[in-house]
Amino acid sequence: MDHPSAAAIFNKDEARTEWHDKALWYVRSKRDLSAKSIPEWEQLRQIASAIKAHALSNLDNYLVEFEENAKKNGITVHWAQDGKEHNEIVHSILKAKEVKKLVKSKSMLTEECHLNPYLEEKGIEVIDTDLGERIVQLSKEPPSHIVMPAIHKKKEDIGQLFHEKLGTEAGASDPQYLAEAARQHLRQNFLTADASLTGVNFAIAETGGVVVCTNEGNADLGVSLAPIHIASMGIEKLIPKAAHLGVFLRLLARSATGQPITSFSSHFHGPKPGSEMHIIIVDNGRTEQLGRDDFRKSLNCIRCGACMNTCPVYRRSGGHSYGYTVPGPIGSILSPGKDLKKYSSLPFASTLCGSCSDVCPVKIDIHTQLYKWRQIIAKEHELPWSKRQAMKVAGYMFSHPNMYRTAGKAGRAMLKVTPKTLVNGPWNVWGKSRDLPPPPKESFRDWYLKNRVKK
Amino acid sequence: MKVALFIPCYVDQFYPNVGIATLELLEKLGVEVDFPLDQTCCGQPMANSGCETDGIGAANLFVENFKDYDYIVGPTGSCVLHVRDHFNKIQQTEEVKKVRAKTYELCEFLVDVLKVEHIEAEFPHKVGLHLSCHGLRGMRLGQSSEIVGQDFSKMRGLLEKVKGIELIELDRKDECCGFGGTFAVTEEAVSVKMGKDRVADHVRHGAEVLTGGDMSCLMHLGGIISRKDQPLKVMHIAEILNGATL
Known part of the structure; x- marks a missing residue:
């Protein structure tokens, strides 16, 4: 389903759309307060963007440096070309130790690679341990947001889900009660897991270690209790030095939720005694994106989700309407590179208002990239035929002043004599909920000729 | 100073009053204005x-x-931005470069070029300012x-010079x-919901005029206001600055 269709369904329940919009706007407002408490905020964004540009331009060297240092730390490093290879590597690590249960802390990369269904098919139980992730996992849905995966669910929905899956009281929706139930349920799983997998927020070339940011401490608990730790990261997660972390940690949580910093910024620099640590470095289309001049900056993304919270379209259409692992503005510039045809409606799911670019902590020119994807989509014949033809006709008309004026005059005359009910018939999408302006008796040009041009 | 008036096509066809207000305002400020007749x-x-x-x-x-x-x-602002940012697709002759650099949005021209300090207009009404993206x-x-x-706003600065005007504060000042x-049509559901929410913000804060x-934004918002018969009117900023009355 394309974005407009999914968004139209989402908007059928207007009250719920408003609730969703307000929930996310609240997060955006918290971000504003938090960012505005840092006078050098804009400078921080500039530095972060520059570090990312540098790291991405020298990725070949930094990746090698990172691997060398990670190995020195006793970490086993794997390289995966795509999602399939990533999943196979995870499986081979787990299979070697006969792992039956894997606890995962939030990783959008494993969502991107569809790791859960792959492992489940192989008979391995996967438990997402981030509360929001666990909620969507239990309800068999993908995350609708990269930082708040269950933001589309009301507490009553979660109460019902937990009642069915975890045996909480029917009708209970008190967040504290539900969180406690989830905590007990997850604790059992942490204690019985044979391996843990985490995502990676930052990988430091200089030290060969990774940093994971969470609010729930679930990454730490999973890693500390299980004898195997697998960390999955995209190649773009690299930063050159540990000193650079300060820049990103200051930006990340403030942009994401308005917190000064996430509750836990966990540094993993090697296996604990008697256990294994693996890092899987995944490409999965990133090198290709890096090779696209107009779009490489999209790899700056630190997955804060601020562009989703600020996007007036995302807030009123929900993460699932995008149909891609990463929804919202950033997803709409990443997805066309993966499958232009499938995601051809996403760069158009924007008014190009530019709020995403202004809020982005690493200064990705998101709305400019949306515009550029649109050009490619039209060129590759992925625009609806009617739109393509309309633009051709409009382009021709606007190159011919006489034709433009005649068409304008005819249009206004027609509007004047056509009854409103007919104007707003089913063929007029504009008129479904909006009136057209009443047609004036003359154009500005006509007025100008009468009133200003000397005869 | 030779100044040309650029009237966007849909303003030419549907909102001649906005073109007239812009022209009269510039004339009042002593600018000699020409309207090239073959513009589209x-x-x-x-x-x-795309x-x-x-x-x-x-x-x-x-x-x-x-x-x-x-x-x-x-x-x-929208069409001017297009001229400045997206005329990079045609050959960059000296003429093209000049046109790109010298095309101004009305308020920007008043503030940055004319350095207007006084506006001869009175508008004793509660006004909500929609800042187009x-x-x-x-x-x-x-x-x-x-x-x-x-914080700054060239438009707000100009409106504040209008006698009697009361600018309202919005919950979301620049959404x-x-x-x-074409988003207005291809993404009709979201487009309309966004418009309704903007209008509601202005209504909630007692705007008589938006x-x-x-x-273009005002045509969309005005279309929603008119359909729902809401108690406020849309007016282009040029009309208020030119001394229009309600």
Whole structure:
């Protein structure tokens, strides 16, 4: 389903759309307060963007440096070309130790690679341990947001889900009660897991270690209790030095939720005694994106989700309407590179208002990239035929002043004599909920000729 | 100073009063204004739909119409932004470069070029200002709420010079109205919901008039207001600055 269709369904329940919009706007407002408490905020964004540009331009060297240092730390490093290879590597690590249960802390990369269904098919139980992730996992849905995966669910929905899956009281929706139930349920799983997998927020070339940011401490608990730790990261997660972390940690949580910093910024620099640590470095289309001049900056993304919270379209259409692992503005510039045809409606799911670019902590020119994807989509014949033809006709008309004026005059005359009910018939999408302006008796040009041009 | 008036196609066809107000306002401020008669459209509708190449004819015609002027001024942030940012798709002759650099949004021209300090207008009403995105985030006619720094708005500054005006504060001072060109039709559901929410913000704070610098946003918002018969009116900022009455 394309974005407009999914968004139209989402908007059928207007009250719920408003609730969703307000929930996310609240997060955006918290971000504003938090960012505005840092006078050098804009400078921080500039530095972060520059570090990312540098790291991405020298990725070949930094990746090698990172691997060398990670190995020195006793970490086993794997390289995966795509999602399939990533999943196979995870499986081979787990299979070697006969792992039956894997606890995962939030990783959008494993969502991107569809790791859960792959492992489940192989008979391995996967438990997402981030509360929001666990909620969507239990309800068999993908995350609708990269930082708040269950933001589309009301507490009553979660109460019902937990009642069915975890045996909480029917009708209970008190967040504290539900969180406690989830905590007990997850604790059992942490204690019985044979391996843990985490995502990676930052990988430091200089030290060969990774940093994971969470609010729930679930990454730490999973890693500390299980004898195997697998960390999955995209190649773009690299930063050159540990000193650079300060820049990103200051930006990340403030942009994401308005917190000064996430509750836990966990540094993993090697296996604990008697256990294994693996890092899987995944490409999965990133090198290709890096090779696209107009779009490489999209790899700056630190997955804060601020562009989703600020996007007036995302807030009123929900993460699932995008149909891609990463929804919202950033997803709409990443997805066309993966499958232009499938995601051809996403760069158009924007008014190009530019709020995403202004809020982005690493200064990705998101709305400019949306515009550029649109050009490619039209060129590759992925625009609806009617739109393509309309633009051709409009382009021709606007190159011919006489034709433009005649068409304008005819249009206004027609509007004047056509009854409103007919104007707003089913063929007029504009008129479904909006009136057209009443047609004036003359154009500005006509007025100008009468009133200003000397005869 | 030779100044050309650029009237966007849909303003020419549907909102002649906005063109007249812009012209009269500039004349009052002592500017000699010419309206090149063969102007049509800047080409933005095609470009934003992904069909940049279909807009090249319009862009070339625009340059042809306006190349001989010192300044080109239009009552629109959106179309002006298109001229500045997206005329990079045609060959960059000296003429094209000049036209791109010298095309101004009306308020920007009043503030930055004419350095207007006094506005001869009275408008004793509660007014809500809609900051259109292309003017705000594209042309930086003001500070967007996402950016950390000194707050400013060229449009607001001008309106504050109007006698008797009461500018209302909004809950969301610069959220997009949802027009977005063809977006208004292809993403009808979201577009309308965005528009309804913007209108509600203005109504909630008692605006009698909703104003802004882009008639396209106001056409969308006005369409919603009219359909729902809501108690406020849309007016282009040029009309208020030119001394219009309600």
